[in-house]
Amino acid sequence: MPTTLKDISKQSGYSVTTVSRALTGYDDVSSSTRAHILKIADQLGYQPNHAARQLQGQRTMTLGLIMPERMPTYEDDFFSVLLKGITYEAANNGYDVLTSAAHPNQSELDTYKRFVEGKRVDGMIVARTHRNDSRIAYLQSSNMPFIVHGRLTSEEQSNFHYIDVDSQLGLYLVTKHLIELGHEKIGLILPQADLAFTDYRWRGYLNALDDHQLVYRPDYCTHGNLTYQSGLDEADYLLTNYPELTAIIATNDWMALGAIARAEQHGRIVGKDFAIAGYDDIPAASQAHPSLTTVHQPIYDVGVQLTKQLISIIATTPTTYHQTLLKPHLVVRESSGDSR
Amino acid sequence: MPTTLKDISKQSGYSVTTVSRALTGYDDVSSSTRAHILKIADQLGYQPNHAARQLQGQRTMTLGLIMPERMPTYEDDFFSVLLKGITYEAANNGYDVLTSAAHPNQSELDTYKRFVEGKRVDGMIVARTHRNDSRIAYLQSSNMPFIVHGRLTSEEQSNFHYIDVDSQLGLYLVTKHLIELGHEKIGLILPQADLAFTDYRWRGYLNALDDHQLVYRPDYCTHGNLTYQSGLDEADYLLTNYPELTAIIATNDWMALGAIARAEQHGRIVGKDFAIAGYDDIPAASQAHPSLTTVHQPIYDVGVQLTKQLISIIATTPTTYHQTLLKPHLVVRESSGDSR
DNA sequence: TTGACAATCCGAAACGTTTCGGATACTATT
DNA sequence: AATAGTATCCGAAACGTTTCGGATTGTCAA
Numbered sequence: 001m002p003t004t005l006k007d008i009s010k011q012s013g014y015s016v017t018t019v020s021r022a023l024t025g026y027d028d029v030s031s032s033t034r035a036h037i038l039k040i041a042d043q044l045g046y047q048p049n050h051a052a053r054q055l056q057g058q059r060t061m062t063l064g065l066i067m068p069e070r071m072p073t074y075e076d077d078f079f080s081v082l083l084k085g086i087t088y089e090a091a092n093n094g095y096d097v098l099t100s101a102a103h104p105n106q107s108e109l110d111t112y113k114r115f116v117e118g119k120r121v122d123g124m125i126v127a128r129t130h131r132n133d134s135r136i137a138y139l140q141s142s143n144m145p146f147i148v149h150g151r152l153t154s155e156e157q158s159n160f161h162y163i164d165v166d167s168q169l170g171l172y173l174v175t176k177h178l179i180e181l182g183h184e185k186i187g188l189i190l191p192q193a194d195l196a197f198t199d200y201r202w203r204g205y206l207n208a209l210d211d212h213q214l215v216y217r218p219d220y221c222t223h224g225n226l227t228y229q230s231g232l233d234e235a236d237y238l239l240t241n242y243p244e245l246t247a248i249i250a251t252n253d254w255m256a257l258g259a260i261a262r263a264e265q266h267g268r269i270v271g272k273d274f275a276i277a278g279y280d281d282i283p284a285a286s287q288a289h290p291s292l293t294t295v296h297q298p299i300y301d302v303g304v305q306l307t308k309q310l311i312s313i314i315a316t317t318p319t320t321y322h323q324t325l326l327k328p329h330l331v332v333r334e335s336s337g338d339s340r
Numbered sequence: 341m342p343t344t345l346k347d348i349s350k351q352s353g354y355s356v357t358t359v360s361r362a363l364t365g366y367d368d369v370s371s372s373t374r375a376h377i378l379k380i381a382d383q384l385g386y387q388p389n390h391a392a393r394q395l396q397g398q399r400t401m402t403l404g405l406i407m408p409e410r411m412p413t414y415e416d417d418f419f420s421v422l423l424k425g426i427t428y429e430a431a432n433n434g435y436d437v438l439t440s441a442a443h444p445n446q447s448e449l450d451t452y453k454r455f456v457e458g459k460r461v462d463g464m465i466v467a468r469t470h471r472n473d474s475r476i477a478y479l480q481s482s483n484m485p486f487i488v489h490g491r492l493t494s495e496e497q498s499n500f501h502y503i504d505v506d507s508q509l510g511l512y513l514v515t516k517h518l519i520e521l522g523h524e525k526i527g528l529i530l531p532q533a534d535l536a537f538t539d540y541r542w543r544g545y546l547n548a549l550d551d552h553q554l555v556y557r558p559d560y561c562t563h564g565n566l567t568y569q570s571g572l573d574e575a576d577y578l579l580t581n582y583p584e585l586t587a588i589i590a591t592n593d594w595m596a597l598g599a600i601a602r603a604e605q606h607g608r609i610v611g612k613d614f615a616i617a618g619y620d621d622i623p624a625a626s627q628a629h630p631s632l633t634t635v636h637q638p639i640y641d642v643g644v645q646l647t648k649q650l651i652s653i654i655a656t657t658p659t660t661y662h663q664t665l666l667k668p669h670l671v672v673r674e675s676s677g678d679s680r
Numbered sequence: 681t682t683g684a685c686a687a688t689c690c691g692a693a694a695c696g697t698t699t700c701g702g703a704t705a706c707t708a709t710t
Numbered sequence: 711a712a713t714a715g716t717a718t719c720c721g722a723a724a725c726g727t728t729t730c731g732g733a734t735t736g737t738c739a740a
Contacts, residue, residue, distance in 0.1 A: 016696090017699085077417060087407055100435075357728085397695060398728075
């Protein structure tokens with residue numbers, strides 16, 4: 001049974017109140033008694049009881065992140081890496097991080113409610129937004145500080161603090177890159193339609209075609225689910241139905257890697273007579289063969305930024321929304337090939 | 341301000357006690373009043389205050405994981421992936437996960453104390469053990485349930501619950517594999533000497549040499565720090581000083597990938613006239629060129645297992661140590677080449 | 681009619697902390 | 711010598727929950 005204020009009080013002869021005030025640094029206690037109390041607290045290895053503090057209405061010094069109900073894929077480490085950035089930056093500022101996922105027989109939203117209304121955290125981080133995102137709607141209706149990685153779709157209002165990577169720009173850049181290499185018939189493998197960034201990526205592709213007077217062919221666009229397997233599948237679909245394609249853009253690297261594998265099975269030599277590009281720049285992208293042309297997303301750093309912002313939001317409750325759009329950059333490697 | 345038991349009490353006309361007992365399912369309240377109370381609680385969207393529960397001595401339904409002080413490397417996602425497994429499995433059992441890292445001006449051990457003595461968790465998970473591990477010593481002296489991923493070194497007593505992958509076997513397998521391909525002069529890049537698994541991996545290498553009557557050359561062994569960069573550096577050192585080497589085993593994949601790159605700069609053709617093997621089987625390993633022969637570690641699953649075990653330990657406080665040693669398996673790919 | 685027993689409810693205390701509103705004793709000012 | 715001010719301390723209440731030990735009612739058997 002850990003030491004409490006009462007123990008220190010007994011040992012030192014001072015009241016619990018004074019001990020508390022000494023320990024939390026009020027100017028209301030003489031420096032000699034403070035020193036005395038500090039020493040005893042140290043001797044006894046005092047650690048404040050977190051629950052008691054919280055109960056009485058304090059900051060929890062804890063940030064919350066909830067993992068999505070079903071990971072889109074086992075191999076997807078987006079949340080893990082983000083969480084790594086969040087945890088370290090939180091720790092730098094004296095915060096801890098509470099993570100969870102939906103409990104059995106509970107919805108993801110229930111988990112948000114547990115955290116928010118159970119007063120377990122001072123702020124929430126939400127990531128991978130989707131169309132009509134009920135988590136965001138809920139948080140807006142609560143008065144829990146929160147920050148979002150990503151926005152809502154371009155038709156929706158994003159009235160909240162967010163940090164997003166401009167994936168419209170990202171896809172514009174990679175599409176432009178391929179067009180400038182001479183490609184005119186470019187397949188596109190998008191993620192699930194209800195993910196908010198699908199919208200932006202699609203627009204980026206569209207804009208690039210427009211800017212170069214190329215016609216947009218909706219049938220060149222398919223939807224995968226961010227896995228390697230779906231990269232295989234969708235590439236297969238595109239290559240068998242539209243053999244005129246000379247390039248494929250996949251909107252994440254795992255799908256791109258799948259697409260490379262399948263394209264080569266179709267007899268295309270990726271990086272030579274066929275181009276493939278991805279998105280994310282995961283570690284495997286640089287190791288792949290051919291190495292993958294892609295768009296770099298600094299996930300760890302985004303985690304750090306989100307945390308920094310959220311903590312400042314908690315501290316200051318700003319009246320205006322803090323919204324940042326990071327510029328991604330294109331990483332040209334072998335898979336997009338030389339100019340044709 | 342969220343609803344409390346008192347609110348429900350007022351609304352329903354029953355006492356706080358009865359409301360509490362109705363909600364937590366005592367048989368001490370008639371089914372009609374329970375139904376009534378349940379309904380009101382639902383209407384009001386009642387969420388129990390976690391702090392109040394904890395304070396009064398309940399389970400926290402929270403597991404703790406602390407990230408190491410300095411990540412050995414930015415690219416190392418070991419903890420992130422482990423945490424992903426832990427979080428999902430914990431959620432499956434109604435638990436949340438509290439993560440942190442050392443706060444400024446505090447040691448890693450202080451963080452353990454904060455969690456344990458601040459009564460913030462019901463159990464702790466510790467990973468990546470090192471020689472003379474003070475975290476484990478501390479947890480043993482507390483009576484907080486905990487489970488460890490990894491053991492202490494073979495000279496130390498591992499008197500605690502753990503799940504480890506038998507990396508001695510792992511390194512034995514990969515060394516044997518190379519020897520059977522005809523290699524006799526095999527370099528070894530080990531991790532930092534104070535990591536507990538360094539000891540086991542070294543022994544595995546040694547055993548394999550012994551079993552095949554090959555002499556052990558201590559100077560063929562160097563120490564890296566698990567990064568790609570140190571793979572470059574150590575491979576460079578080995579190749580320039582011991583050009584007679586025909587193979588290098590790196591004890592993790594990132595160092596192996598670095599070693600491949602450097603070996604090719606030294607004019608070796610990896611997979612042909614030179615063999616390289618790694619350890620971990622990270623996603624990049626299968627994508628690498630040449631693809632990397634390595635030893636598979638199921639990190640996500642280990643996270644799941646650890647969580648399962650820890651929860652059962654919390655529930656039953658077993659008197660005997662639960663210790664599992666998982667068998668890793670060799671994944672042969674191109675980088676170890678054909679028989680010579 | 682009485683006693684025993686079950687069913688249902690509730691008051692009060694406790695968990696460990698912070699904070700509000702004083703209380704006390706000393707010092708400096710008039 | 712009285713007043714005001716300052717420095718230092720503390721009692722009690724509060725946060726929201728659970729639990730211990732009854733209290734109240736009603737039922738049923740003797």
